[in-house]
Amino acid sequence: xxxxxxxxxxxxxxxxxxxxxxxxxxxxxxxxxxxxxxxxxxxxxxxxxxxxxxxxxxxxxxxxxxxxxxxxxxxxxxxxxxxxxxxxxxxxxxxxxxxxxxxxxxxxxxxxxxxxxxxxxxxxxxxxxxxxxxxxxxxxxxxxxxxxxxxxxxxxxxxxxxxxxxxxxxxxxxxxxxxxxxxxxxxxxxxxxxxxxxxxxxxxxxxxxxxxxxxxxxxxxxxxxxxxxxxxxxxxxxxxxxxxxxxxxxxxxxxxxxxxxxxxxxxxxxxxxxxxxxxxxxxxxxxxxxxxxxxxxxxxxxxxxxxxxxxxxxxxxxxxxxxxxxxxxxxxxxxxxxxx
Numbered sequence: 001x002x003x004x005x006x007x008x009x010x011x012x013x014x015x016x017x018x019x020x021x022x023x024x025x026x027x028x029x030x031x032x033x034x035x036x037x038x039x040x041x042x043x044x045x046x047x048x049x050x051x052x053x054x055x056x057x058x059x060x061x062x063x064x065x066x067x068x069x070x071x072x073x074x075x076x077x078x079x080x081x082x083x084x085x086x087x088x089x090x091x092x093x094x095x096x097x098x099x100x101x102x103x104x105x106x107x108x109x110x111x112x113x114x115x116x117x118x119x120x121x122x123x124x125x126x127x128x129x130x131x132x133x134x135x136x137x138x139x140x141x142x143x144x145x146x147x148x149x150x151x152x153x154x155x156x157x158x159x160x161x162x163x164x165x166x167x168x169x170x171x172x173x174x175x176x177x178x179x180x181x182x183x184x185x186x187x188x189x190x191x192x193x194x195x196x197x198x199x200x201x202x203x204x205x206x207x208x209x210x211x212x213x214x215x216x217x218x219x220x221x222x223x224x225x226x227x228x229x230x231x232x233x234x235x236x237x238x239x240x241x242x243x244x245x246x247x248x249x250x251x252x253x254x255x256x257x258x259x260x261x262x263x264x265x266x267x268x269x270x271x272x273x274x275x276x277x278x279x280x281x282x283x284x285x286x287x288x289x290x291x292x293x294x295x296x297x298x299x300x301x302x303x304x305x306x307x308x309x310x311x312x313x314x315x316x317x318x319x320x321x322x323x324x325x326x327x328x329x330x331x332x333x334x335x336x337x338x339x340x
Contacts, residue, residue: 091292099258099273100251102287107247109292113240117332119157123187124340125236126151126328130265130321137312139301141319153336154237158186162336174337190238195245197252204228222253223277230285233294236330243294250285262286264296265324272298280305280316296326 091109096102117123130145148167155161162176194200204225215221229246232238238246250256250273259272262284270286277283280303286296301320306313316322331340 096258096260096271096289099256102258102271102273102292103247103251103256106287106292106294107244107251110240110243110247113243115240115330115332117156117187119155121156122153122162122333122336122338123156123237124151124153124328124331124333124338126339127234127236128265128326130324132320132322138315138317139320139322140317141321143320145321145324151339152235152237153333153338154187155336156187156332158188160336161186164337176336187237187239190232190242193242193245195241197245197249200245200249201225201252218254222255223275226250226253226256226275226277226283230283230297233285234297234325234327236294236327259284262298264298264326266326268295270295276302278305279303281322293329294327296324298325299323 091105092101096105127150129148129150131148132139132143133146136143146167148165150166151164153162160176160178162174164172164174166172194203205221215224229250232246233243253275256273256275259274262270262272264270264286269289271289272284272286274282274284280301282298282300282302284298284300285294286298287293288295299322301316301318301322304318305316307316333340
């Protein structure tokens with residue numbers, strides 16, 4: 001039993017069809033439209049396959065703390081092949097000053113992550129989520145959340161993806177799909193993205209806004225970029241240099257603020273950046289306060305909101321949680337279905 005399984009062992013399974021319905025409600029709430037029934041779960045931003053769309057757009061690694069400075073040490077001199085270990089970047093010491101400071105520390109930590117799978121290997125990521133159950137028309141801070149687990153194996157050459165889904169919208173069976181346009185934003189595609197934040201913003205803006213929708217103003221553009229970059233982080237498959245570039249790009253987005261002393265869905269301490277969308281939804285990216293590795297994300301209602309849709313009226317109360325998610329540190333394995 002791995003770390004995520006131990007943390008989740010006592011959580012009851014979700015209700016029937018909770019995942020699909022929960023996602024439909026979230027999508028409707030984000031876009032101001034009524035939910036649309038779909039035979040399969042909607043794809044994530046950037047074409048990344050996983051369960052559902054999280055409130056869509058428009059609408060790394062252990063470091064050592066020593067001598068008052070957070071720094072990854074060059075311990076031992078050489079690796080098992082006899083090659084010198086690199087001296088890793090220094091992360092600033094002391095309290096995090098603001099959101100940009102946190103994101104730049106996370107970027108530096110990401111760059112130190114040793115991660116170079118062979119093309120024939122697979123990148124394994126385990127995701128656990130919680131969100132309001134089916135039929136929930138009023139969400140409050142006391143609303144019960146249902147659970148969903150997804151395990152994904154990305155072939156490092158981008159040609160295949162495998163996954164299992166457990167919960168209301170999954171049977172736990174391993175399914176392998178051959179790469180196509182739905183999976184074009186896989187490990188090699190992400191590795192090819194620009195690492196300069198300005199160039200990365202321009203690439204995202206010109207390629208991957210959902211459904212071809214273009215922002216009408218600066219706020220919509222900022223919200224869309226934030227959602228797209230959040231999708232890259234949550235999927236966990238980005239190479240270190242791309243993950244670092246994403247953090248630095250988020251640091252440039254207006255309206256991103258710092259939140260200290262938060263916890264993720266497993267109760268682990270975290271520090272977060274947050275951005276409020278549509279005036280009532282705070283979308284948070286949580287990282288470890290010591291290592292600056294990505295931990296989780298949260299979507300929380302910060303202002304009462306009512307949505308009148310074709311299937312009825314829904315009300316979200318301040319403090320309600322609309323989505324919680326955490327994922328394991330990506331690991332390299334030799335075959336789909338294999339777990340480290």
